[in-house]
Amino acid sequence: MQLIERILTCYGWEGAALAGALLLLLGVQLYYYIFVYGRIPGYKNNRRPTVRETEPPVSVIVPMFSEDYSFVEERLPLILAQSYPDFEVVIVYVGHDTDFYADLVRLKQSFPLITTTKIHLDPRFPISRKMALNVGIKSAHYECMVFTSTDACPQTDRWLSLMAKGFMRGDIVVGYCGVERLKGFTNYMMRAWRMMHAVDWIARAVRRRPYRGILHNFGFTKRIYFGANGFSHLNMNIGEDDLFMQRVMTRDNVSVILSPRATLREKAWGGMSWWMGCLRYYGSAFRFYPQAVKNYIQWELGSRSLFFLAVICAVAVMPLEYKLGALLLLVARYVTVFVEVRRIAQRLGEERLMSRYFIYDLLSPLWALALGVMLLRRDDRVWR
The missing domain is CATH 3.90.550.10 (Spore Coat Polysaccharide Biosynthesis Protein SpsA; Chain A)
Structure with a gap:
């Protein structure tokens, strides 16, 4: 409670809401990469x-x-x-x-x-x-x-x-x-x-x-x-x-x-x-x-996109110590993602993917959005 009151005092309700969003979205991301995707490398x-x-x-x-x-x-x-x-x-x-x-x-x-x-x-x-x-x-x-x-x-x-x-x-x-x-x-x-x-x-x-x-x-x-x-x-x-x-x-x-x-x-x-x-x-x-399957797929992409936007917002408008906290959360996510995706890549036989994976991680939500727009138009090749 004291921490919440301190955040409200220092950064106002906007800062408190942004901090809550950052933590919630980070939690969703960690859940996916540790508890969902993270089961793949050890599967028997x-x-x-x-x-x-x-x-x-x-x-x-x-x-x-x-x-x-x-x-x-x-x-x-x-x-x-x-x-x-x-x-x-x-x-x-x-x-x-x-x-x-x-x-x-x-x-x-x-x-x-x-x-x-x-x-x-x-x-x-x-x-x-x-x-x-x-x-x-x-x-x-x-x-x-x-x-x-x-x-x-x-x-x-x-x-x-x-x-x-x-x-x-x-x-x-x-x-x-x-x-x-x-x-x-x-x-x-x-x-x-x-x-x-x-x-x-x-x-x-x-x-x-x-x-x-x-x-x-x-x-x-x-x-x-x-x-x-x-x-x-x-x-x-x-x-x-x-x-x-x-x-x-x-x-x-x-x-x-x-x-x-x-x-x-x-x-x-x-x-x-x-x-x-x-x-x-x-x-x-x-x-x-x-x-249920659609939600499962879209929640990861959506939470990742919103997390990136929340970090950008914090870095753009909040005080220095808030910026550093947001960037620390970003680094924590990237470390987790790097470790888990590397383990998955090894299990699936994918080589030399990790050196540039952060680029894919950033761009794939935009790529998925472009694909979603393309899918709004009927593809006549699909239908008989």
């Missing part, structure tokens, strides 16, 4: 009850929407070279190039574990990724299935082994996929954005409140898929990794795989305009998320 999936006694055979399903020779020559061999005794790779080619499809079929002569199927591409009847995955699921020989994309590249030969081991603890398995490491500030921001937005859903998943995975690295069983009568939101070309997963995920059926050896990397096909186009496309599903 083997604490979950056993569902299967042995590692099951797995079908890896890859939809292909173009004549992607770079995938066949560079990324497919890394999938085929996985150190796992019993798996198949199901490639679903959506196109009309018969020569390319014949090349895919011939791969089976050298690699018997490849199964190839084709959907003829007719411009009058566009084929969505969900439709291609549905064909792949029906073509798969095994109960447990892992889904990836032609853009994703395993970083080690243990990726599939770790994902398959996840099926021993649950019928749904989610893993992490980062963006490939390239030079330049744009690539850095893309990598940081991918990691920190993955942290949102990973943190919820390890707390047994899952709401999504990532389309480059997730899996589920046929029982889960057919029990839900297939994918949901069929009027949309997106949603298989979030809107559908929200229907089938429960507190007890999700297995989270966190390891640098289980991390994939998505190929970056362009710069910032390409990346923002991707965020706008896949972000169109956000409006259909449960309100």
Whole structure:
């Protein structure tokens, strides 16, 4: 009480209100980074009850929407070279190039574990990724299935082994996929954005409140898929990794795989305009998320933005000792954020992110605001 009276006497009710706002917003930030995100580095999936006694055979399903020779020559061999005794790779080619499809079929002569199927591409009847995955699921020989994309590249030969081991603890398995490491500030921001937005859903998943995975690295069983009568939101070309997963995920059926050896990397096909186009496309599903999930995501961004504004206000108009106190709170937040994000980056296999992370930390609320404005406009690519 004496402290409050002293603040009121020295700085007036405006100063007291600003101090309360600073402390409240800092408390929200520390809660997120210590008690929510901070559970990721120490998470152990083997604490979950056993569902299967042995590692099951797995079908890896890859939809292909173009004549992607770079995938066949560079990324497919890394999938085929996985150190796992019993798996198949199901490639679903959506196109009309018969020569390319014949090349895919011939791969089976050298690699018997490849199964190839084709959907003829007719411009009058566009084929969505969900439709291609549905064909792949029906073509798969095994109960447990892992889904990836032609853009994703395993970083080690243990990726599939770790994902398959996840099926021993649950019928749904989610893993992490980062963006490939390239030079330049744009690539850095893309990598940081991918990691920190993955942290949102990973943190919820390890707390047994899952709401999504990532389309480059997730899996589920046929029982889960057919029990839900297939994918949901069929009027949309997106949603298989979030809107559908929200229907089938429960507190007890999700297995989270966190390891640098289980991390994939998505190929970056362009710069910032390409990346923002991707965020706008896949972000169109956000409006259909449960309100509790929306609040959970927005509270961190909102409290961070308001905390920065409160510090700026204190530094701009308050006396020297008040300015120093506000800056001390800012430093305390940055130390906490740096320590926790560094631990998370190590767990996910993200390297060389921390030296410039404060820049991302400052700019990402503005980036999220710009994306929110973009999402106000309907993206016709999303709807069927």
